[in-house]
Amino acid sequence: MQSTDMPPAAAAPGDDAARNRLVIGLLMISTFAVILNETVMGVALPRLMHDLGITASQGQWLTTAFLLTMAVVIPITGFLIQGQSTRFVFILAMSLFSTGTLLCALAPGLGMLILGRIVQASGTAIMMPLLMTTVMTLVPPESRGKTMGNISIVISVAPAIGPTISGLVLEVLSWRWLFIVMLPVGLAALSLGAAKMVNVTTPRKVRLDLLSVPMAALGFGGLVYGLSAIGEGHGKGGPLPLWLPLAGAAVVLALFVARQLILARQDRALLDLRTFRVKVFTVAVIMMGLAMMALFGMIILLPIYMQTVMGLSTLHAGLLLLPGGLLMGVMSPLVGRLFDRFGARKLVIPGAIAVSIGLWLMTLLGTSSSMWMVLAAHVIFSFGLAFLFTPLFTSGLGSLPKDLYSHGSATLGTIQQVAGAAGIALFVSVMSIRIGQSMAEGAPLTEATADGLHLALTYGAVISLLMIVAGFFVRRPPAQPPV
Numbered sequence: 001m002q003s004t005d006m007p008p009a010a011a012a013p014g015d016d017a018a019r020n021r022l023v024i025g026l027l028m029i030s031t032f033a034v035i036l037n038e039t040v041m042g043v044a045l046p047r048l049m050h051d052l053g054i055t056a057s058q059g060q061w062l063t064t065a066f067l068l069t070m071a072v073v074i075p076i077t078g079f080l081i082q083g084q085s086t087r088f089v090f091i092l093a094m095s096l097f098s099t100g101t102l103l104c105a106l107a108p109g110l111g112m113l114i115l116g117r118i119v120q121a122s123g124t125a126i127m128m129p130l131l132m133t134t135v136m137t138l139v140p141p142e143s144r145g146k147t148m149g150n151i152s153i154v155i156s157v158a159p160a161i162g163p164t165i166s167g168l169v170l171e172v173l174s175w176r177w178l179f180i181v182m183l184p185v186g187l188a189a190l191s192l193g194a195a196k197m198v199n200v201t202t203p204r205k206v207r208l209d210l211l212s213v214p215m216a217a218l219g220f221g222g223l224v225y226g227l228s229a230i231g232e233g234h235g236k237g238g239p240l241p242l243w244l245p246l247a248g249a250a251v252v253l254a255l256f257v258a259r260q261l262i263l264a265r266q267d268r269a270l271l272d273l274r275t276f277r278v279k280v281f282t283v284a285v286i287m288m289g290l291a292m293m294a295l296f297g298m299i300i301l302l303p304i305y306m307q308t309v310m311g312l313s314t315l316h317a318g319l320l321l322l323p324g325g326l327l328m329g330v331m332s333p334l335v336g337r338l339f340d341r342f343g344a345r346k347l348v349i350p351g352a353i354a355v356s357i358g359l360w361l362m363t364l365l366g367t368s369s370s371m372w373m374v375l376a377a378h379v380i381f382s383f384g385l386a387f388l389f390t391p392l393f394t395s396g397l398g399s400l401p402k403d404l405y406s407h408g409s410a411t412l413g414t415i416q417q418v419a420g421a422a423g424i425a426l427f428v429s430v431m432s433i434r435i436g437q438s439m440a441e442g443a444p445l446t447e448a449t450a451d452g453l454h455l456a457l458t459y460g461a462v463i464s465l466l467m468i469v470a471g472f473f474v475r476r477p478p479a480q481p482p483v
Helices: 013-038 041-052 061-083 086-106 110-138 141-172 183-196 212-232 243-264 273-277 279-308 314-342 345-362 371-398 402-440 445-471
Strands: none
Touching: 013 061, 013 086, 013 110, 013 141, 013 183, 041 061, 041 110, 041 141, 041 314, 061 110, 061 212, 061 402, 086 110, 086 183, 110 141, 110 371, 110 402, 141 279, 141 314, 141 371, 212 243, 212 402, 243 273, 273 279, 273 402, 279 314, 279 345, 279 371, 279 402, 279 445, 314 345, 314 371, 345 371, 345 445, 371 402, 402 445
């Protein structure tokens, strides 16, 4: 269905600049609010288990369903952004997010709570590609680093401070307030966008390949489900072997890729994979995937360590993660300006090294480690991530031709969610298996948890070495014609 919103009339250059700042600002604030919800449920799980009378495996679906929906919806956003106006897509995204938040706040039980999370995630999945595509369309190449630096605050800080905000709310209020306090933010963004958002792109007629949609859902959704099931089952199979959903997803994804390559020749691909023909983009996607694995794995593991081994409260554990999240926010605009001046490689290599150092320091955490050691390791880790996100997004998307911006944004978003699920699955599975082995050998829970954390983070630290190697292949995107 084609949107009836008309493209904006011609305006003076000054009016265009003011319009662009308004559009990007609205998108950034709204995207920060929706992405924040990705990580708020982890800290809240013990409270939900008590209040709703559910098990941990049931409660984990509140995060798994969110990631699953994101992975399914994001590939469709490339088609949606091309075929509809900026205003229409924004209102759709924020309406879905606000509706999902209301459902969560009113949920009488787990079923409706999961449904609300799915609706929330549908809106969240649209916002990130919309923001990235709009920025790449409106901002000239010489200024993209600064703008993308500001966007990196949204990408990195929102999930990083989610546990802190969750801990603060749960210290004095019930879990419903995690959604009640977010609902006015979503409604305010929706109202402001309906009043102020203007169309900055001209929609074109595109045909939706109906077969590609269920293939994307089964392929990406099955992959996220399989990876999450490994973490949920602690590496042990249930009625079905753990490899079955992953193998099925791999087959469907292979068919999906083949179909997209065929449809790309007719300019009908749901997710145009010609983006991977651009080497700069491919390297950026690989590094971004590794960075998201490390980020989401760390967000899950450190709170477990701080609460189980160190005996910290939910609030104190969340506050201990706050300095690293704030550091990423402070550093991101500076990194954007450095990118405009020096390019990507001189930033991502030191950034990858800092991430690796932070992870190796975390492998030294034990039963007697101090809070200062945890804080130092997390701050170094966060400092490194701040030097990765902006250069990778800017160089990766900036290397693509204009007609592939929306597909490149959707591809990056999909990789983020799948890699985040992979990081959670890998880290939690390794830690849980090791905890079981240690406790079987007679170790108490605190020592077993510290042992499991050490092994899981060792895996993460080894993976981070691959990020350093990939950093040497990052290039500044080639000059693009003005848009």
